[in-house]
Amino acid sequence: xxxxxxxxxxxxxxxxxxxxxxxxxxxxxxxxxxxxxxxxxxxxxxxxxxxxxxxxxxxxxxxxxxxxxxxxxxxxxxxxxxxxxxxxxxxxxxx
Numbered sequence: 001x002x003x004x005x006x007x008x009x010x011x012x013x014x015x016x017x018x019x020x021x022x023x024x025x026x027x028x029x030x031x032x033x034x035x036x037x038x039x040x041x042x043x044x045x046x047x048x049x050x051x052x053x054x055x056x057x058x059x060x061x062x063x064x065x066x067x068x069x070x071x072x073x074x075x076x077x078x079x080x081x082x083x084x085x086x087x088x089x090x091x092x093x094x095x
Contacts, residue, residue: 002040003040003043003044005031005032005035008028008031008035008043008044008047009028009031011047011051012025012027012028012031012047012051012054014054014056014057015027015051015054015055015056015057016054016055016056016057016058017057018055019053019054019055020053020054020055021053025054027047027050027051027054030046030050031043031046031047034046
């Protein structure tokens, strides 16, 4: 079966940025790399296995509308809750 990169991205679109084990979700990039390396026959089996470790993306709790997005630029209160975002060792520009 032949599959396109767009179809693969659709298969992975339910997932958030992290895997269930806390690692980053690099699925879309890895799938694209397989296509680039001319290994398209390997993409679908790999994605099917990889999906088992993914978790659903969180629901938006306070979405920004298209009409007022500019007022939220630079609003650090809307950043995620990661403690690293407040650690100047990792992000010295955020205080």
